[in-house]
Amino acid sequence: MNINKYPQIRPGKKLSKRVYVAIMLWTVGKAIQVAAKVDKEVKEELARLPNNFTLRMMVAPEKAFPLFFYAKTLPAFVVDKGLLFYGIQMLLHKDKEGKIKYLGADPKGKKVDLNIVFKNIEAAWLVLSFQESTATAYMHDRFVVEGDLVHSLTFVRVLDIVEVFLLPKIIAKLAVKRYPKWSEMSPLRKFVKRVVIYIRAYTF
Amino acid sequence: MLLPGFYDFCCRVRIVSGQNALEKIPAMLKKMKAHTPLIVTDKGVVGAGLVDVVRAAVAGELKLSNVYDNVPVDSDYKIVDEAAKIYRQKNCDSIIAIGGGSVIDTAKGANIVASLGGDTLLDYEGFSAVKRKLNPLVVIPTTAGTGSEMTLVAVIADPDRKIKMLFVSYFVLPDLAVLDPRMTKTLPDFLTASTAMDAMTHACEAYYCLEKNPLSDSFALRAIRIVSENLLKVIKNPADMEGRLALANASTMAGASFSNSMVGLVHNLGHTIGAICHVPHGTAMSILLPYGLEYNMHRCGEVIGEILLPLAGSEVYAKTKKEERPGKVVEFIRKMNNYLHEATGGRHPRYLKEIVDKNGAQVVTESLLPAIAEATMQDGARMANPEEFLPPDAMLVLEHAWEGKPLDLGKVNKGGKKIKY
Numbered sequence: 031m032n033i034n035k036y037p038q039i040r041p042g043k044k045l046s047k048r049v050y051v052a053i054m055l056w057t058v059g060k061a062i063q064v065a066a067k068v069d070k071e072v073k074e075e076l077a078r079l080p081n082n083f084t085l086r087m088m089v090a091p092e093k094a095f096p097l098f099f100y101a102k103t104l105p106a107f108v109v110d111k112g113l114l115f116y117g118i119q120m121l122l123h124k125d126k127e128g129k130i131k132y133l134g135a136d137p138k139g140k141k142v143d144l145n146i147v148f149k150n151i152e153a154a155w156l157v158l159s160f161q162e163s164t165a166t167a168y169m170h171d172r173f174v175v176e177g178d179l180v181h182s183l184t185f186v187r188v189l190d191i192v193e194v195f196l197l198p199k200i201i202a203k204l205a206v207k208r209y210p211k212w213s214e215m216s217p218l219r220k221f222v223k224r225v226v227i228y229i230r231a232y233t234f
Numbered sequence: 235m236l237l238p239g240f241y242d243f244c245c246r247v248r249i250v251s252g253q254n255a256l257e258k259i260p261a262m263l264k265k266m267k268a269h270t271p272l273i274v275t276d277k278g279v280v281g282a283g284l285v286d287v288v289r290a291a292v293a294g295e296l297k298l299s300n301v302y303d304n305v306p307v308d309s310d311y312k313i314v315d316e317a318a319k320i321y322r323q324k325n326c327d328s329i330i331a332i333g334g335g336s337v338i339d340t341a342k343g344a345n346i347v348a349s350l351g352g353d354t355l356l357d358y359e360g361f362s363a364v365k366r367k368l369n370p371l372v373v374i375p376t377t378a379g380t381g382s383e384m385t386l387v388a389v390i391a392d393p394d395r396k397i398k399m400l401f402v403s404y405f406v407l408p409d410l411a412v413l414d415p416r417m418t419k420t421l422p423d424f425l426t427a428s429t430a431m432d433a434m435t436h437a438c439e440a441y442y443c444l445e446k447n448p449l450s451d452s453f454a455l456r457a458i459r460i461v462s463e464n465l466l467k468v469i470k471n472p473a474d475m476e477g478r479l480a481l482a483n484a485s486t487m488a489g490a491s492f493s494n495s496m497v498g499l500v501h502n503l504g505h506t507i508g509a510i511c512h513v514p515h516g517t518a519m520s521i522l523l524p525y526g527l528e529y530n531m532h533r534c535g536e537v538i539g540e541i542l543l544p545l546a547g548s549e550v551y552a553k554t555k556k557e558e559r560p561g562k563v564v565e566f567i568r569k570m571n572n573y574l575h576e577a578t579g580g581r582h583p584r585y586l587k588e589i590v591d592k593n594g595a596q597v598v599t600e601s602l603l604p605a606i607a608e609a610t611m612q613d614g615a616r617m618a619n620p621e622e623f624l625p626p627d628a629m630l631v632l633e634h635a636w637e638g639k640p641l642d643l644g645k646v647n648k649g650g651k652k653i654k655y
Contacts, residue, residue: 078611078612165444166444169444169445169496169617169618170239170240171240171242178359179359179399179400179402179614180397180612180614183611183612183613183614183616183617184611186617203650203651206622207620207622207650208622208647208648208649208650209650210649211647214626214647
């Protein structure tokens with residue numbers, strides 16, 4: 031066998047999974063920003079984080095999103111400068127007044143206080159397609175936490191609440207450890223917040 | 235469960251166990267190219283003459299002149315930084331920790347700062363922040379319960395934030411654990427009781443929490459059996475050296491088990507009560523263990539029921555119907571606690587309201603319960619608990635544990651399916 035003619039094996043790009051994960055991270059980021067404004071429980075949870083705090087949730091490795099060639103075909107919101115140059119990620123910032131803001135996917139020049147890194151695209155896919163709950167993913171070492179562990183617990187709790195708002199019960203049950211009973215979260219609150227979060231996340 | 239979809243097990247601590255295990259230390263330190271160890275311990279251990287026991291055992295081969303004995307019951311990062319400073323001043327190249335959980339965790343923390351540089355431990359907080367091999371660390375436990383000699387975590391308090399910080403890395407694991415019954419011989423009965431129940435809690439939680447795996451299970455089941463068979467014997471006869479060595483081994487096994495499968499709400503509440511009220515860890519564990527089992531019973535009752543076999547023996551296990559086994563486990567542990575309470579003249583508390591300080595004042599007052607419940611959200615152990623554990627749930631458990639009533643299972647929030655490990 032001529033070794034020079036042996037085809038070079040290239041890693042799969044898994045474009046559809048990358049696009050799905052990027053959209054999910056964008057949705058989650060925007061949803062947390064809105065939920066922090068409209069829901070008391072999310073607001074209280076996020077109050078545990080210090081002010082002037084930046085959180086990043088990303089898929090390792092950085093600069094891995096092969097979207098350059100597809101950029102023109104994708105919706106505008108996916109083609110974030112950060113996504114192209116720094117890979118799939120989303121940044122959330124709590125400012126000096128305690129307001130939560132989604133910062134997109136460009137980490138350049140930002141000091142990240144808490145970095146939650148999915149080890150690879152498959153790990154992110156399992157979690158964000160709700161095949162694995164956040165707790166199971168944590169147990170299965172799907173992501174690494176860099177920064178204060180206490181703050182990551184707060185984020186996981188916020189993520190759980192937002193998932194209950196965003197997703198129908200049948201899917202949300204897969205994502206959270208315990209789907210809240212009516213006594214814990216009234217259906218009225220859940221449905222009103224769901225509508226408000228979706229509208230504001232996709233319009234503002 | 236045959237095999238979980240994924241698991242991760244690492245246990246690379248060398249264990250030396252036996253009646254003359256201490257004598258092996260000089261040769262083993264030499265193999266690790268260490269010659270000038272710093273002893274990290276506390277005043278109680280020094281006062282009990284245990285450092286002298288170690289000195290006598292290694293006499294002629296190793297000089298143990300560098301001693302840091304300022305570790306308090308609940309160690310914080312300032313103590314760790316101070317110990318690391320002394321390590322550097324005395325030009326030490328290794329650490330020997332002689333003591334219980336607080337001492338061992340302090341030694342782990344001091345080893346991080348001393349090996350990696352920097353002035354404070356706070357720089358290394360979180361998961362995997364320690365990324366390279368540290369200097370040699372030898373651990374000689376003087377209580378049979380903490381299991382800290384086998385864990386990849388150091389739990390150190392931050393008095394300013396009133397929380398316990400976790401420093402998690404495989405490099406935090408000690409290099410050598412020495413189990414010698416001479417080191418637990420002088421342990422008072424109530425401490426023997428609470429530390430052994432701490433080991434029991436480690437093993438039970440490791441067995442039913444989310445990260446359980448076949449390897450951690452085997453360690454956990456054996457540890458439960460050894461504690462169950464030996465604890466009451468040692469309380470009756472404190473000079474029972476075989477029993478003491480067995481308990482020390484059980485503690486180490488339980489440590490290896492929970493280090494690889496994590497712990498749940500019992501530790502979540504225990505850490506928080508420890509941080510806010512300064513309740514000794516073992517005491518909080520023995521009180522809360524039955525509640526942890528009860529709270530999670532609807533999610534993993536079958537697994538909890540399996541604990542009955544090592545806990546009560548094959549006859550009781552076979553006689554008890556499958557669906558009654560989880561309840562029987564809780565009943566058995568409550569009975570153990572009651573027995574230990576009587577055998578120690580009331581010094582082994584059964585409920586939170588029974589915990590008193592040296593002056594007889596209540597340590598956990600009812601008014602503190604809401605603050606404790608709220609603070610449970612800041613402890614990492616809540617992640618591995620099978621059932622979601624939020625402040626209202628914590629309040630429910632705390633109210634029952636404070637009063638000493640069995641948990642009202644009808645009031646437990648249930649919203650999930652049975653756990654698939």
